[in-house]
Amino acid sequence: MEEDRLNSPNTSAIVIEVLGHRLHLSQDPNSKHLGTTVWDSSMVFIKFLEKNSRKGRFSPSKLKGKRAIELGAGCGLAGLGMALLGCNVISTDQIEVLPLLMRNMERNASWIMQTNPETASFGSVEVAELDWGNKDHIRAVCPPFDYILGTDIVYAEHLLEPLLHTILALSGPRTTIMLGYELRSTIVHEQMIQSWRDNFVVKTIPRSKMDSKYQHSSIQLFIMEPKASAKRGDGDNIQNSLVDDGSDDCCGCRSKEQEEDDD
Numbered sequence: 001m002e003e004d005r006l007n008s009p010n011t012s013a014i015v016i017e018v019l020g021h022r023l024h025l026s027q028d029p030n031s032k033h034l035g036t037t038v039w040d041s042s043m044v045f046i047k048f049l050e051k052n053s054r055k056g057r058f059s060p061s062k063l064k065g066k067r068a069i070e071l072g073a074g075c076g077l078a079g080l081g082m083a084l085l086g087c088n089v090i091s092t093d094q095i096e097v098l099p100l101l102m103r104n105m106e107r108n109a110s111w112i113m114q115t116n117p118e119t120a121s122f123g124s125v126e127v128a129e130l131d132w133g134n135k136d137h138i139r140a141v142c143p144p145f146d147y148i149l150g151t152d153i154v155y156a157e158h159l160l161e162p163l164l165h166t167i168l169a170l171s172g173p174r175t176t177i178m179l180g181y182e183l184r185s186t187i188v189h190e191q192m193i194q195s196w197r198d199n200f201v202v203k204t205i206p207r208s209k210m211d212s213k214y215q216h217s218s219i220q221l222f223i224m225e226p227k228a229s230a231k232r233g234d235g236d237n238i239q240n241s242l243v244d245d246g247s248d249d250c251c252g253c254r255s256k257e258q259e260e261d262d263d
């Protein structure tokens with residue numbers, strides 16, 4: 001599957017198996033809005049979570065009860081992955097996308113709870129409007145969050161600044177930002193990397209940590225932390241951004257819990 005597309009954006013629904021659950025995402029291929037189909041980097045992201053959830057920072061025991069927000073959620077797949085691992089997730093997008101997003105989140109959450117009532121790790125999902133840069137929308141979701149997620153939300157130059165400001169406004173000193181990103185424009189990519197590096201310690205997730213089927217040469221996953229928080233942990237080792245250090249620890253980053261253990 002390496003170089004093929006992972007999703008079928010022309011169908012009215014897709015099914016993907018994650019953590020023993022069959023997630024069913026409705027799509028609207030006829031809509032002109034980008035958020036009404038599932039994008040490939042969200043599939044790469046959720047399968048990465050699945051692969052790395054048995055132990056470490058993405059295990060349900062570490063994520064249970066953590067607050068996560070997904071930006072530009074579209075059909076909501078990435079947020080569902082974090083909820084399956086125990087997070088309380090707010091999935092956000094522009095108003096036009098919210099009916100489909102709400103349907104997908106509600107249907108999957110209730111299906112998971114009905115068919116697997118023993119799924120103790122499932123957190124919660126809710127949906128909210130959040131237009132990047134809108135201060136009222138940001139205030140309404142009560143930042144800061146433990147996790148900020150976004151897949152395929154960086155694709156146009158004019159969106160970089162409002163997106164960055166939104167992420168900064170939603171972050172606290174211990175927030176982890178996780179982005180899935182498909183390279184389409186070198187100009188946008190370079191600007192994005194520069195602005196992330198100016199504000200965060202940025203790590204790319206090595207391909208070896210991704211699901212072997214759900215990866216693509218143009219899709220990257222990033223984990224970022226505010227610079228000050230990284231310095232409190234093992235910042236000396238991760239000052240150089242975008243380093244694939246091949247560490248055995250997932251992504252080479254230290255978890256908040258590891259930092260707490262050290263304190």
Ligand SMILES: C[S@@+](CC[C@H](N)C(=O)[O-])C[C@H]1O[C@@H](n2cnc3c(N)ncnc32)[C@H](O)[C@@H]1O
Binds near residue numbers: 035041151
């Ligand atoms: C390419 S789609 C990706 C959707 C989803 N994250 C996925 O991976 O399947 C980009 C998403 O960003 C959202 N978006 C674009 N500009 C936005 C803005 N200014 N504020 C909030 N969301 C925005 C779109 O509505 C859309 O859902």
